[in-house]
Amino acid sequence: MEKRLIKKETLAGIVGELAGKMRICAPMKAEDQVLFRILEAGEKPLVDFANAKNAPKNFLFPRTETLLKFTRTGKGMVRAGEPEEGVKTLLFGVRPCDARSFTLLDMLFDQEKYKDPYYIDKREKTTIVALACVHPPYTTCFCTSVGGTPVDSVGVDLLLTDLGEEYLAEFITPKGEELLPAFGGSPAGEEAEKAKEGIAAKAAEEIASHIPAHEIKPILDTHFEDPFWNTLHQKCLACGTCTYLCPTCHCFDISDEVKRDDGIRIRNWDSCMFPMFTKETSGHNPRSSQKERWRQRVMHKFRYYPDNFNAIACVGCGRCVMACPVNLDIRKIVTDIAKI
Ligand code: SF4
Ligand code: SF4
Structure with a gap:
């Protein structure tokens, strides 16, 4: 797995630059809330936030979705057009709990017996870039009780962990590796990995809620x-x-x-x-x-x-x-x- 160090002050700009070239959904300020939405070209996402009020599932499983169009004729209904195809999308700033939620949705929408082509199409075209929770943001977080961790990489294509001056960028999947030219950075060594281990242990300790799930x-x-x-x-x-x-x-x-x-x-x-x-x-x-x-x-x-x-x-x-x-x-x- 390729690991790089990315200067902290450059991250929002890298994503903003990509926003002109592909569809990017990211957390953005909306009055007093943070919500996931599609970035305009050149718009920079938030990188310093707790978590978005809305879950990012809307981009793979929209709140309202057209499945098909039809016309009624004297002989019944005929198909009158296909639904819009999914667009290649980068989902940026996803927290590890939300990234893991996609693997749970996969179990339902992409199981051997039943396949949901609308979800699968969008899922295949989406790259998940997650920001590890170096300090779990809320006292209500309880990811460690249900199988996750604040720095979990399950469901993540590219994981970014804040090491202080830099982000450790872990390009986990082939989809994540496609982002290497855009994210750049310098090779990360053992020191960065050790720093991440320490951060991961501390972050898990900071989780205040524990339940017998x-x-x-x-x-x-x-x-x-x-x-x-x-x-x-x-x-x-x-x-x-x-x-x-x-x-x-x-x-x-x-x-x-x-x-x-x-x-x-x-x-x-x-x-x-x-x-x-x-x-x-x-x-x-x-x-x-x-x-x-x-x-x-x-x-x-x-x-x-x-x-x-x-x-x-x-x-x-x-x-x-x-x-x-x-x-x-x-x-x-x-x-x-x-x-x-
Ligand atoms: S549990 Fe709370 S949030 Fe859920 S439906 Fe009832 S009142 Fe609404
Ligand atoms: S805590 Fe669990 S049940 Fe509640 S919104 Fe999050 S994933 Fe859903």
């Missing part, structure tokens, strides 16, 4: 009807914020929008927190109460995903904890389940 699956397996579920949901407003901000949540709904004879088939993010989410055409709703919906959210992440893919569907980013308007905290819920 790997211990609860056997409890969930046998406590579907436990009284615990009777009260958990009570203050939930069913707003869906937790699922929309979550980098691993991926439920969607498909609908047709038709004007006269022309239509598009679109898919939109959906949320297991919404009452209509599982409503069937007959009118029956198998998850008719918020209790059942909250149980589903926990089961999906900590029981069904481990069953299906041998992985917990949470990367410990803490977004849902920070954004929930009524302070429902997934860390407390997991901890309480472990006590059942």
